[in-house]
Amino acid sequence: MLQEYMDRKYRTDNKPSVEANLIKNNVAIVGIGQTQYTKNSGRDELDLACEAIQNAVDDAGLKMSDIDGFDTFILDRLSLPMLINSLGTPNVRFSCEVSGGGGAGCAVAVHAAAAVATGQADYVCCYRSLNEASGHRYGRGDDFIEYMPVALTPNYGYIWPLGFVTPLGWAGVWGRRWMHEFNITREQLGWWPVVLREYAQNNPEATYFGRPMTHEDYMESPMIVDPLKLHDCCVNTDGAAAYIITTVERAKDLKQTPAIIAASAQCCPIEQEIQTIYQRPSISGLVETWYVGQELYRVAECGPDDIDVAQLYDPYSIGGIIQLEELGFCERGEGGKFVEGGDNIRIDGKIPCNTAGGLLSEAYLHGWNLVIEGVRQIRGTSYNQVKDVELSMVTGGPGVASSGIILRR
Amino acid sequence: MTVEYNPDQKIPHPAMWGVLYKSSTPFWEGVKNKKIMLQKCKSCGNLLNPPRPMCPKCQSQENEWITAKGTGKIYSWVTFNEAPHPAFKAPYAAVLVELDEGPRIVSNMVDVKPEDLEIGMAVEVTFEDVAEDLTLPKFRKAG
């Protein structure tokens, strides 16, 4: 795979055939729900999850008792039995989790889709509930000290004791290498957060709604982990979101225009770690994202030019922009130029990105908000609706075992 | 017999979850005030035990708290011949009491030896201050 990446030649002979893929065009997202995204919910995560799931069930036109599967990824504080006991879903027969943090943002949808495509469950609910703003924030430096005299794993043993403790920092290392090799400037980086903030101004549910930001504001924002500034980094969010997956067949009887999954992919290439992917020959690109893109295009039988709108998992601006390169929306090393001025990723641009504000300006809900916006674009109900959307792409986090889906009308 | 504790060991306290899990706070606040509080769905009247943010019968998120009478019957029990935690002196029993209102809660017995326990035994609540900062609802034979 690494060689495939270096040669930019995707091997298909060792992949399952497209005909064998049961998810393609057979499965759809039929319900979406969320709570308010706030900085201090004052409620616990189970409470928030119940509300978001109820909203998704209502949105789909289902009853709570129809839900027979649950899916999320690890780093989750909820307990499935407690969730079932609160929601009162008597017929559950499928559940799943996946590791890899934000990389699994879409993997959850893949697994839920696989369950309904194989008849294991009828309606699977994918949920995420977090109090990261007021409660436990993943990936903060000072979190570590209270309870960790020894690094959590052997692998973290090589980095945490150095004061190298946060995903932002880990990503900064390959991010800087990318900036160095391709002469990417800070001014260019800034356009990603600035355009996302523009989108958030039309989205009353976004954390940064009503708080516009100019490119100047961005340039003046403080450095957090050089090369990343404050506004390069995702927001902290209290809130929950959920979506419901079923077969296209069942979707016909439901309330909403289904967002049909045209392709789904997961990928974990060689020497994968959580952001600290430093042993590959080149670290200025994202093998896993390239691979996810290739697999999505192979299964959906389309290319980057066919994608109308994309929600790219962007815990930091760099992660968003490199994905543009690896997914083929621009040439390798051209990401900086591509986002310069912002037009290419604005609503009428070549590839409108993160149209609800993304992780930087809408909410950091581990990618659930991206999937939901991807669905809205298909339904035609986005606050920043792109015209005539046929194909809507969503990806999982960069620098980790990643994932992605392409939705279609 | 009453459960005996090792004075130099800390009895496991319920975690005070605060905002991390709001549903259980009223129960422990109630215990402090020597009451057994039960969560009741405002919409359908279902008693929710253990407490939780949504009623599994009707999906309402509105609920209220009522005070239990504190009477019930022993539903089951375990005798620990080895203490799984150093704060407790073995042997001792943990009992599962079915309250007259319906819900079941785990507790200990006061003044009843483990060998005298019986399923169905009528019991009533009593509150014991087992540590400076910990009150627990316990049960004794009714009447």
Added chain:
Amino acid sequence: MAIDSIKDKAAIVGIGVVDFSTDIGRTEWYTACQAIKLAAEEAGVNIDDIDGMVKSVDDGPDPTYTGKGLGIDNLLYHSENHWGTSAMMNAVHAVAGGLCNYCVYYQTAHRASGPEKCISDFLVAREFRDDSLDMVRYDYFSPFGLIGEPGYVAMMYRRYMHETGIKPEQLGWVPIVASENAARNTNAIFFDKSITIDDYMQSKLIADPIRELDCAPKVDGSIAIVITTPERAKALKQEPVIINSVASGYALEGQNYTSYTRDVITDLPEMENMAKELYRVGGMGPKDIKVAMLDDTFAPYVPMQLEALGFCGKGEAPAFIEGGDKIRVGGQLPVNPDGGEIGQGRFITTRIVEAVRQIRGTSTNQVANTDTVLVASGAGGPADGMICRKE
């Protein structure tokens, strides 16, 4: 088209078992890689062709690290599952759904030798588990000294004794038969010879009514299982073991081992739900099953499973296990011919391995003409299981 069920859509084609030990002297990362290598070799699958990995959340290094250890470069599918062996379900979805070609389900856990040196705790998740909401339930138990799984199970089992009249002289046959089988199984390290009912009755009541011999001991081990489609299996080294059906079951008011708030606490509704689904998908019934691999982490769950899975009627299990004849090899329904977890240690995937061996005809305690085996896990909580059959 989506398919209605996964019936016969996947097969087990290789197993890799690292020798069990109470002090294995290796890291989990090491033995995870070792088991997968063994399984791939046994199957005749090149490690480079492995493109799916699944595991249980709590056991061993996650697919990212295990894949890194193995130098796997083509991982197209990976997932975790929380409950029992339900990761098997994910593996079946992955190969049957055309998401990957060869999926490995691995379980690595060194619980006996403990966390020092041997546990590669790669799960950042565990840092979060400390304040996981799953911990809330312990608030209602721990202050009263109801602590630890034997105690949780004992609370339920006391009630089961009350309602069914089962006696220790009956339950004892579960560990006795386990010890007989384990004594014949070279992989089982806990019994050199079988125990008697007297031994059982003298076993310490650690959480009365649960005895020491009712509980599976801790062990270090690592197991990997290779799953692919029946079509691909034809080109491989081993006779494939077809996965006839796979299912999991949940129920309201459930909590792992502590579902005390249900109206009735002495049956296993999760297991019943799972079994219903398993038989429906597989088109089989309890009578079609030749060998049952049941969850014997705690002995009382064996009679309860016999009832929940339909192998005997409600309330009949105590008589069914008494004397052990019906559950021995050669009996009406041989249960855990490998010695189960009581004989081999607490390690859920041993059940799948033994199911495979029984169907291949290579068990150390072979049941004659085994063509269908039922595997069940997760007794006392969310349940899961599968039915395997001969091709």
Added chain:
Amino acid sequence: MVKLIEGIPIMRPYIDLDNQGYWDAVKNHKLVLQYCTKCNRFIHPPRPMCPTCRSQDTMEWKESSGKGILYSYVMFTSPKMAYPAYELPYAVVLVELEEGVRIVTNTHEIEPDEVQIGLPVEVMFEDLPDGQTVYRFKKREA
């Protein structure tokens, strides 16, 4: 340029049977790398299997020259995302060793504005007051 803040403990590495040789060497002021004698290649970070030939018994510890070049870095400038035991700002650098593998480390006597990609560096060791030994990299002549 890593300055410790007194009273805040330094996190220790996680030592297990796979990486014990590495950390034992650090204790003795040596930088060693895992080396597969079958594939003749260095591997880092240490692991239980050679990812190329998949042997579990061909790996040994070989001392590194300790020399390399600065391949990339980040500078922790805000308390928000930094570990509180070190004075801000502090650099974390990725060094590409002569043996071809890259290791993450801190710097020694390199000013923030000198931290640049391409800087030749070499390893040094420091025994901390809490008893642990750490490796850092300092400038060297090219």
